Amino acid sequence: xxxxxxxxxxxxxxxxNKKSLKCEQHLGHNAMYWYKQSAKxxxxxxxxxxxxEQTENxxxxxxxxxxxxxSSHLFLHLHTLxxxxxxxxxxxxxxxxxxxxxxxxxxxxxxxxx
Amino acid sequence: xxxxxxxxxxxxxxxxxxxxxxxSYSVGIxxxxxxxxxxxxxxxxxxxxSSGKKKHGRLIATINIQEKHSSLxxxxxxxxxxxxYICAVSRYQGAQKLVFGQGTRLTINP
Numbered sequence: 001x002x003x004x005x006x007x008x009x010x011x012x013x014x015x016x017n018k019k020s021l022k023c024e025q026h027l028g029h030n031a032m033y034w035y036k037q038s039a040k041x042x043x044x045x046x047x048x049x050x051x052x053e054q055t056e057n058x059x060x061x062x063x064x065x066x067x068x069x070x071s072s073h074l075f076l077h078l079h080t081l082x083x084x085x086x087x088x089x090x091x092x093x094x095x096x097x098x099x100x101x102x103x104x105x106x107x108x109x110x111x112x113x114x
Numbered sequence: 115x116x117x118x119x120x121x122x123x124x125x126x127x128x129x130x131x132x133x134x135x136x137x138s139y140s141v142g143i144x145x146x147x148x149x150x151x152x153x154x155x156x157x158x159x160x161x162x163x164s165s166g167k168k169k170h171g172r173l174i175a176t177i178n179i180q181e182k183h184s185s186l187x188x189x190x191x192x193x194x195x196x197x198x199y200i201c202a203v204s205r206y207q208g209a210q211k212l213v214f215g216q217g218t219r220l221t222i223n224p
Contacts, residue, residue, distance in 0.1 A: 002156065031210060037155075042116070042214040043200070056211065088155050099208050100145040100162060107156035 003027040006091050006106035013081065014114050021076040021109045023091030031096040032074040033103065034066060037088040049074060050096050078111075086113045117141050120201050120215040128223055133188040135218045137201030144207045146184050148175050149200040151217070157200070160186070191222045 004025045013019050025032060034046040048056035049068040063085075065077040074091055088110050092103040118139045127133055137146070148160040161168050161175040163184075168175050172191075177184040188195055201215040 002158065033210070040216075042118075042216050043202075043212075045211055048210050050210075090155070090157065092157075094210065096210060097208070100164065100204055101208075102147065102159040102162045103212070104159065105149075105157035107154060110155065 002104055002106065004091055004093055004104050004106035006089075006109050008109060009107065010110050010112075012112045012114060013078070015081060015083075017081075018077070018079040020078065021089055021091075021111075023074040023076075023106055025072055025074075025091075025093040025104070027093055027095075027104060029093040029095050029104070030071050031094050032068060032071070033092040033094075034074065034076050035090040035092065037090060037108070039087075043090070046076075081111075081113045083113050086111055116216065117213050118201055118203055118215040120199075120218050122218060123216065124219045124221075126221045126223065127191060129192060131191050131222075133191050133195070133220065133222075135186045135199050135201075135220070137184045137186070137215055139182050139184075139201075139203050139213075141203070141205060141213070143182075143203040143205060144209060145204040146177055147202040147204070147212065148184075148186050149202060151198040151200060153197070160199075188220075193222045193224050196221050 032049045036044045047066045067075040088108045090108045091106045094101045094103045145164045151157045172189045174187040198217045200217045202212040
């Protein structure tokens with residue numbers, strides 16, 4: 001139990017579907033992150049939210065739409081995805097503003113685009 | 115060339131062996147992180163260090179700031195240590211954007 005819960009764990013969707021990934025953290029952190037991990041590539045940062053405000057968008061295509069309604073919840077809305085978007089999507093949280101802090105990761109959602 | 119390089123990319127060893135995974139980086143950093151990713155995908159933060167050495171159970175992490183190099187050691191390795199070990203660096207104090215290595219896949223055979 002890492003304190004960061006992601007649902008669903010697995011998702012298969014067609015290119016025309018709309019789905020959402022959910023992340024919830026129970027650690028009282030004020031920053032949340034979305035990462036993408038493709039096969040044989042390092043982790044890629046997608047978005048950062050601090051105190052519910054987006055502070056980083058790492059040139060992510062608009063077919064990925066994040067939402068952070070509060071400091072504990074983070075969503076990633078997906079629409080008209082491409083086969084190359086198949087990957088493991090990881091959520092993380094940390095406490096910003098206290099120097100270097102470790103990031104706490106969820107177990108990820110493995111996404112397959114048909 | 116990546117800013118963070120790990121070696122080896124793959125490592126297979128027998129139970130009980132002493133394991134070393136290396137991480138070299140080419141940029142100034144504030145802290146270096148070692149992460150463990152199990153086959154299911156979840157990632158656990160093992161260490162965050164900016165100097166010297168840290169130990170937790172059978173795991174030891176060291177860093178040499180002058181040489182821009184860190185090592186992760188596992189003593190008395192066990193099949194449950196099989197995972198991908200990832201090195202990442204924070205470029206400045208409090209940086210939220212980490213720069214990741216490509217990971218080292220470790221397999222410990224019984």
